[in-house]
Amino acid sequence: MAKDPLAEAELHFDELNKLRILEPDVSQKTTELKEECEDFVDKIGQFQKIVSGLIELVDELAKEAETEKMKAIGARNLLKSAEKQREAQQQQLQALIAEKKMQLERYRIEYEALQKVEAEQNEFIDQFILQK
């Protein structure tokens, strides 16, 4: 086949008989590539959106987990301190009980003394009645 002078000059015609620098197949492939690229960019964009959504979600979860963890720690501490508080309270109550016990002991002694007095007085009355 004789060489097309145009081809030698690296010029081509397309189907619409327009003068082109690129070969028609190349040009077609280029267009295809371009389209495919656009497609790809679109898809990547979509993917990014999805992933960021995911990240957000995970972050939220993390946050929630963190607060829950803090809560748990707090609760644990509270429990511990409550234990101590109870101990302190118990100590205080014990002190108060000891105090009351001492008071009771004092009342007991007083009561015994009064009983003794009563007995003495009864004895005195009896003696008095008998002698008269």
Add this chain to the structure above:
Amino acid sequence: MCLDRCTHRDLVSCVGWTTADELYSCSDDHQILRWNLLTGDTSVVVKLQDDIYPIDLHWFPKSVSGKKQAVSEIFALTSTDGKLHLVSKSGRIEKSVECHKGAVLAGRWNQDGTALITAGEDGQLKIWSKSGMLRSTLAQQGSAVYSVAWSPDSSRVLYTSGRQLIIKPLQPSSKLLQWKAHDGVILKVDWSVVNDLIVSGAEDCKYKVWDSYGRVLFSSSAHEYPITSVCWAPDGELFAVGSFHTLRLCDRTGWSYSVEKPSTGSLLSLSWSADGTQLAAACGNGHVLFAHVIEQRWEWKNFEITLTKRRSMQVRNVLNDALDVLEFRDRVIKASLAHGHLVVSTSLQCYVYSVKNWNTPLIFELKEGMVSLIQQTERYFLLVDGAELYVYSYEGRLVSSPKSPGVRMDMLNSQSVSLSNDTMAIRDTTDERVIFLFEVLTGKPIGDGKPFIHKMEVMFMALDQCGSPTDRRMALMDKNRDLYLTSVRTVGRAQSICKIGSMVDSMCWNDSANLLCAVQDNQLTVWCYPAVVFVDKELLPKTICTKDHSEFSRPPRVLSYVGTQVKVRRVDGSLVCRGMSPYPTLLHEYASSARWADALRLCRFAKDQTLWSCLAGMSMASRELSTAEVAYAAIGEADKVQYINFMKDLPSKDSCLAHALLFSGHVQEAESTLLQANLIYHAIQIHINLYNWDRALELAVKHKTHVDTVLAHRQKFLRDFSKQESNKRFLQYSEGVEVDWQKIQAKIEMEFAKEREQAANSSVRSSVSIRR
């Protein structure tokens, strides 16, 4: 105790009362706050410079003798930067002095405000004048002095030195007293003005009570936290103890009345209001805590009264369980229940209730409203109100207001005043040996106005409550714990004072008869007729009855002796009631109304030696010889019976009286009685009988009669003991006088005849034969 509290922004370090309802508090937030309890207001007095961290605050003592000052104007404030500040009431710093290296840990005025002592971290104690000039450095030691206190008479200073307590007199030559008091560093001490007791609190979590000689009276068990503050109440009956989350109210003997557990952190400082009803505490968490003393109880016969709230009391009649509630407009400050009346003082008024009627009290306004003492007798009661003392009747009439220069009435307490229906005794506040005696009705001093002066400091005295004013007697206990009895009104006789007991701890007169009850040598002892010492000293031991109190490890305190019941408070705080025999009271009643036959019947019925001894004493005191004879015979005192018989046979009343005096050992008075009645021979004879030769001769020579009688007896005496005459006067007189026993006998007969004649003439006694 009931509590309420308010707040600062940072740790409160010290508190101090100005009046009964106003408190100043200092805190690490550099503010001084004023708390008004009546209105509930809190206001900032001043904001101090940022580098002043206050540690201790002490108000200048309020009533200084001479000028009346209702409210103190300045206070001493010590701080961490080693400075002492004198701050006015308005908060202006009048003066600041650099006084210690490191923090000044305590600053205290002495009792009359003439000196201030500061204690520093550098271990020094410095004394300052009122205006803030350095007077002297009292002591210096290697460790910080955490707390310091003045003795009641301001002559000594108590301070801490690590685990030791030191009492140092201000006089440089005197010896200091030092003892190991705790097992930890001592943080706070306080010395009561009223009862001379010391309380200390330390890091070994114990508080201890000491007397001023350093003997321990009470030691608490170890608590959970160190004791950070202690403070005596103004009346010396209570003290408060502060610790972490703890406020404790204790009796002076150490046992605790009540404990409160507020969540306030450590109580760093405590302060009682002047009336002793309110307590303020400086708390570690920035609160100021106010506590009120409630649940006080008074008992008398069948009535039981409790202070339920600050302003109300509950009266319970134990016999029928009837309840009455008494409401007051103001806070109750003091109350007293005795002799059928309840006297209550609030901050403005005084209420007098009769136990028969709780609905309509008698109310009168108080002059100052600072009642610190109420004492009652059957007819009157006394109030110490501010710097004055008033005696009122139960009808609310002001009877008198005794005054004595030099006595600070506001310092009086139940141990330094005693009231009876006609007489009042007040111990001097400066010299404790001196007791002033007053007529209650006029408020004037008794007799020549001279006070009674004992040879030693008097700890406690009490007047008897019954009988006639002329027989009023006072029992007093001195520093050696000896018990004495003396007559208050001594007409024409020298003041006699007789010791009736030793090792006495507390005492009380009976309210219905003159029986004295005391704790002697750990035993409850009742003197059934203490006045017997003035009649027949030897009878005294026989008129005492003791109740064995083996259960008392340490001496209890006698609280009251009403009717036949003695109420004592043991050291552990329990009240113990003891019944006493009712017979002595009855006997006193019979004796005072001269029903001697009844008295004899009672003694015969009771068959009790003590009772017979009392009767012997009583009848002798009122010269009721026939009763005395029976009584002495009953207790087997034959010699005395014989002497009484001899007395009965004496021809005249005068010689009888003289011999009764002689019987009680009052030779001087017997002699003067006889001389007054012109019975010179008798006077000489009693001296001869007592071998009191010089006086006998002196009388004989002076009255130019019976010189030979004296000489004759002297010769007989010398011959009996085969001695030679050595007395110059007798040698001199014996020269010119001839001794003729027959003549002497005749002369004596004549004397008796003469006396008989006189007696018959004055028809005092029917003629009595003489057997001699």
